[in-house]
Every structure is written in structure tokens, then in C-alpha cells.
Amino acid sequence: MKQILEVENLQVAYGAIKALKGISFRVAEGEMVALIGANGAGKTTTLKTLAGMLSPASGQIRFDGKLHSGIKNYDLIREGLALVPEGRGIFSKLTVMENLEMGAFSRTDGKDAIGADIDRMFAVFPRLKERAFQLAGTMSGGEQQMLAISRALMGKPKLLLLDEPSMGLAPIIVQKIFETIREVVKGGVTLLLVEQNAKLALQTCQRAYVIDGGRIALEGDAKDLLHNEQVQKAYLGE
Ligand code: ATP
Numbered sequence: 001m002k003q004i005l006e007v008e009n010l011q012v013a014y015g016a017i018k019a020l021k022g023i024s025f026r027v028a029e030g031e032m033v034a035l036i037g038a039n040g041a042g043k044t045t046t047l048k049t050l051a052g053m054l055s056p057a058s059g060q061i062r063f064d065g066k067l068h069s070g071i072k073n074y075d076l077i078r079e080g081l082a083l084v085p086e087g088r089g090i091f092s093k094l095t096v097m098e099n100l101e102m103g104a105f106s107r108t109d110g111k112d113a114i115g116a117d118i119d120r121m122f123a124v125f126p127r128l129k130e131r132a133f134q135l136a137g138t139m140s141g142g143e144q145q146m147l148a149i150s151r152a153l154m155g156k157p158k159l160l161l162l163d164e165p166s167m168g169l170a171p172i173i174v175q176k177i178f179e180t181i182r183e184v185v186k187g188g189v190t191l192l193l194v195e196q197n198a199k200l201a202l203q204t205c206q207r208a209y210v211i212d213g214g215r216i217a218l219e220g221d222a223k224d225l226l227h228n229e230q231v232q233k234a235y236l237g238e
Contacts, residue, residue: 092137103154
């Protein structure tokens with residue numbers, strides 16, 4: 001199995017605060033992997049470091065076989081890595097359509113291919129099609145999350161990083177978003193999902209890592225972790 005992402009002993013600090021104390025994990029091509037853990041465990045820090053927004057104090061990140069450490073965001077998008085951040089990061093003053101076009105900015109395969117992919121996103125998220133010419137900032141939280149995911153996919157990433165897609169959304173919208181995440185990923189996207197909603201993340205992904213206090217506390221098949229007593233007590237409220 002080809003590894004898309006290999007992280008070795010990654011350490012990241014905010015000044016004196018050590019947020020990541022040496023974590024290692026990997027994601028193979030076509031896999032859906034979850035990072036779960038409590039508030040402040042270091043999940044967002046991990047994604048931000050992968051996206052080149054934070055520099056590691058030590059450790060190694062290999063993306064698609066190449067070493068990367070702290071390269072700027074736009075270079076990573078060209079390399080095939082897309083982050084949907086917490087809070088979504090869409091362009092609120094642009095329309096849905098313009099946001100989707102922006103997502104394809106680094107592509108060189110031409111207008112027709114990009115147009116076909118916009119149609120594909122509209123097929124997955126019909127709500128976005130209805131709102132194609134609406135300003136993104138005026139849409140509901142769930143619609144904005146759909147747009148953020150679609151925009152990231154428009155860049156045809158080799159690896160999609162999703163940070164807390166359930167954040168601030170009503171349970172029924174969260175279910176819908178996760179259904180479509182599964183659908184989209186079946187279409188050949190590799191996913192690293194960060195979620196505080198551990199149950200949903202474990203039901204969605206094949207494998208997972210549990211982060212606790214900046215370290216990997218547990219790892220394994222998502223199904224096994226769902227039935228793991230320690231996980232149930234600490235993260236599933238059972
Ligand atoms: P959450 O789900 O609450 O976002 P998380 O697992 O994503 O949690 P991180 O945001 O990665 O956690 O935070 C890890 C640790 O780093 C926490 O102790 C947090 O307080 C600290 N931290 C995060 N951002 C900063 C910052 N900009 N400056 C200082 N400390 C930070």
C-alpha cells in the first residue's frame with residue numbers, strides 16, 4: 001500500500017507550550033483516517049503543521065514520498081494537499097460558484113474539466129447548485145461546510161485534511177455532511193479527519209489515532225476502537 005502521509009516523531013510548540021510531544025502516524029492512499037481526542041489534545045495543531053501553517057520543532061513529515069517541513073500553504077495545494085480548516089475559511093464575499101472556481105486555481109487541466117467537477121460537486125450537494133450565485137457568507141453553517149469541502153475537492157487533492165466538520169452544526173446537518181463525506185471519499189479521495197465527535201469519526205473512517213496531551217495514546221482499526229473500553233469511557237461518553 002502506498003503511503004501518502006508519513007509523520008515521524010513530530011513535535012510542535014507555541015513558545016513554551018509543547019502542543020505536540022512527538023507524534024507518529026501514517027495515511028495510505030485511498031484510506032480514511034481519523035484523529036480523535038479531547039479539547040486541546042493537539043488535533044488542530046497537527047493539521048496546521050501538515051498544511052505548512054506551523055513549523056515543527058522536530059520530527060519529519062513525508063507527503064507523497066517527499067519530505068516537507070513548513071512549506072507555504074499555496075505550494076502544498078499544488079503538491080496535492082488541501083485543508084478545510086475549523087471555521088471553514090471560505091470567501092464570504094464571493095458567490096458559491098466563485099468559491100468553487102477559486103478552489104481550482106492551481107489546476108492546469110482546463111475549463112472543461114473544471115466545469116465538469118463543479119457539476120460533480122453540485123450533484124453531491126444539490127443545495128450548492130440552488131445557491132450557486134448567492135454570496136457564500138449569507139449561507140447557513142451547514143451549507144458553508146458543504147462549500148468548504150467542495151472547494152477543497154476542486155483542487156483535486158491527493159490528501160484532504162478536514163478539521164472538525166461537525167463543529168457548530170445541528171445533528172441532522174452533521175449526519176448529512178458525513179454521508180456526503182463518505183460518498184465523496186469513495187470516489188477516490190484520501191482523507192485525514194479531525195473530529196471531537198469521536199463516534200461519528202470512528203463510524204466514518206477505517207483507522208484512527210487517539211491523541212491525548214500531544215501524544216498518540218491509542219491507534220487501530222476504527223471498529224476496534226469503537227468497542228474499546230478505554231475509548232468508550234473517555235471519548236464516547238459510555
Ligand atoms: P480543539 O478540539 O479544542 O481545537 P485540539 O485537539 O485541536 O483541540 P489544539 O488546538 O491543537 O487542540 O491545541 C493543542 C494545545 O496547544 C492546547 O493546549 C492549546 O491550548 C495550545 N495552543 C493551540 N493554539 C495555540 C496558540 N496559538 N498559542 C498558544 N497555545 C496554543
